[in-house]
Amino acid sequence: MDGAALLLSLQLALLTVVILVPVGIVAGRWLATRDFMARPLVEAIFALPLVLPPTVLGYYLLVAMGAASPVGRWYEAATGHPLVFTFDGLLLASVIFNLPFAIQPLQRAFEAIPEDLRHAASCCGLTSWQSLWRIELPLAWTGLLSAAVLTFAHTLGEFGVVLMVGGSIPGETKTVAIAIYDRVQGFDMAGAGLMSALLLALSIVAITVTYWTSARQRRKHASAD
Amino acid sequence: MPPPTDGLHVELRQERPIPLAVTLDCKTGEVLALVGPSGSGKSTILRTIAGIYTPQQGLIDAGGETWLDTAAGVRRPAHERSVGFVFQHYALFPHLSALDNVMQAMGHVPPDERRERALRLIERTNLAGLEARRPARLSGGQQQRVAVARALARDPKVLLLDEPFSAVDQVTRDKLYEELAALRRDLRIPIILVTHALDEASMLADRMCILHRGSTLQADTPLAVATRPVSPLVARLVGLKNIFEAEVAGHDAHRKVTHIRWFDAALEARHAPQFRTGARVAWSIPAAHIILHRRDRPSRGERENPVAGEIVRCLPMGEMTAVALRVVHGEKTDIFFSVPTHVAERNGLAVGETARVSLLAEGIHLMPATHP
Numbered sequence: 105m106d107g108a109a110l111l112l113s114l115q116l117a118l119l120t121v122v123i124l125v126p127v128g129i130v131a132g133r134w135l136a137t138r139d140f141m142a143r144p145l146v147e148a149i150f151a152l153p154l155v156l157p158p159t160v161l162g163y164y165l166l167v168a169m170g171a172a173s174p175v176g177r178w179y180e181a182a183t184g185h186p187l188v189f190t191f192d193g194l195l196l197a198s199v200i201f202n203l204p205f206a207i208q209p210l211q212r213a214f215e216a217i218p219e220d221l222r223h224a225a226s227c228c229g230l231t232s233w234q235s236l237w238r239i240e241l242p243l244a245w246t247g248l249l250s251a252a253v254l255t256f257a258h259t260l261g262e263f264g265v266v267l268m269v270g271g272s273i274p275g276e277t278k279t280v281a282i283a284i285y286d287r288v289q290g291f292d293m294a295g296a297g298l299m300s301a302l303l304l305a306l307s308i309v310a311i312t313v314t315y316w317t318s319a320r321q322r323r324k325h326a327s328a329d
Numbered sequence: 330m331p332p333p334t335d336g337l338h339v340e341l342r343q344e345r346p347i348p349l350a351v352t353l354d355c356k357t358g359e360v361l362a363l364v365g366p367s368g369s370g371k372s373t374i375l376r377t378i379a380g381i382y383t384p385q386q387g388l389i390d391a392g393g394e395t396w397l398d399t400a401a402g403v404r405r406p407a408h409e410r411s412v413g414f415v416f417q418h419y420a421l422f423p424h425l426s427a428l429d430n431v432m433q434a435m436g437h438v439p440p441d442e443r444r445e446r447a448l449r450l451i452e453r454t455n456l457a458g459l460e461a462r463r464p465a466r467l468s469g470g471q472q473q474r475v476a477v478a479r480a481l482a483r484d485p486k487v488l489l490l491d492e493p494f495s496a497v498d499q500v501t502r503d504k505l506y507e508e509l510a511a512l513r514r515d516l517r518i519p520i521i522l523v524t525h526a527l528d529e530a531s532m533l534a535d536r537m538c539i540l541h542r543g544s545t546l547q548a549d550t551p552l553a554v555a556t557r558p559v560s561p562l563v564a565r566l567v568g569l570k571n572i573f574e575a576e577v578a579g580h581d582a583h584r585k586v587t588h589i590r591w592f593d594a595a596l597e598a599r600h601a602p603q604f605r606t607g608a609r610v611a612w613s614i615p616a617a618h619i620i621l622h623r624r625d626r627p628s629r630g631e632r633e634n635p636v637a638g639e640i641v642r643c644l645p646m647g648e649m650t651a652v653a654l655r656v657v658h659g660e661k662t663d664i665f666f667s668v669p670t671h672v673a674e675r676n677g678l679a680v681g682e683t684a685r686v687s688l689l690a691e692g693i694h695l696m697p698a699t700h701p
Contacts, residue, residue: 223416224422234436238433
């Protein structure tokens, strides 16, 4: 068991969730409630990480964050160290490749709220912010939970993008998924098996919790009807 | 015309996507019903007043405040307009209790007074004991009452009701009519009621505004609209079935009647001197002004505009029987009226039989013909 890699993965997943959930709330609500011409394009861009091969996405992120890129140069000038092959670079990449996992469940949850409820909130004198906190988020909380769980689980398991952008620097960018690959390469099947089982268990628990809460919510509504 | 200082004044103009050409006023304490078929723009007007829809051009003044003036660039957002809005399906917040639903609209009330005031509203809308229930555990009528209480909790300058009775059964509806009629006596604000039910508008509204494709066709008292529609279209929209065309034969100012020629029949109508002799006009008559001549003895007013024809439809519907009398063959001259079923039976009314009716002159209303 590579404890450092596991800790790094958990740290990365947690920070990604913390950053992406607010982004998902804002973007998901925006996409759910606004109608504009470029919406399909914006949705397609947010969904790209779902269909792009991780190595392709990793390649573009590597180029975009590298020392030759404006982002890379700016970051290096501001912090004194490069963005790629660091934890910060890995976190930025993780945030980008998890965008659809955070935005889509929240978008669907906000779309499921009848438009009249938002209008009723406005007519009650609630500002858009008050409507979000008091009315919409309590009704969209299963979407919020799904977004958090899917982002967390997907970050733990991501391999291609992590390898391209972060490499495999122990304690800095070596996540548990990379560690499993390294163990297999080194014929340590027992170590790889243990870590794989741990990831499997974590994923099953996370997904089960999501489905359980959704089903509970559905049952609650059904019994109320 | 300058907008009134109190009450509600609305002017809306828009070509698309929803055509609007509406001017309406509603005084403090008055109930104005917006009536029209689906797609006539009545809900859009309500949403525009509330601020959840913005037309291309518009002016809305409510209680001395300007909520919308597109020419001056004024557009007050919905949450800054004091409106009480009862949505068609109530739009109650499903995760909150009845009391919390009402309290959401009390942002303008000091926090320590909100609960007490919300409880008073709950009691006023006959919901005492149900304040802790969520909407899903309330009946349709109770949900409507919560929606009304929430709308009033805002201390609105205007109360907007969007088909508030359409989602409840008839028994509940009758009860809610009475409750709303009682409630409005205490409300000193303009109330706009959207409905497509004429009887509802007649029962609850002081005035009604007939809308068609986003335009105001007529705004008047329910009785005036029902008996004196300004055009055949309004007559059709208010449910009049007897709409025909005729020619003005002359006026008798002394007897206050206008003579019209309808095919071979010479009829007397309510005095309408605005139409010149020889003009083509449309005319309508409510079914209540059509009197069936009894076969066994003389009937009231049988010498007044007597008309004979063949019965082409005779349909018993409970206590009443709907009858269609074709006056001239091959023409659109079917006169529709209803009689009590026992009267229809006693007079032997049946398809193919001949019957005579009187068209009471006071009920014959002349309008400009559809095509000049």
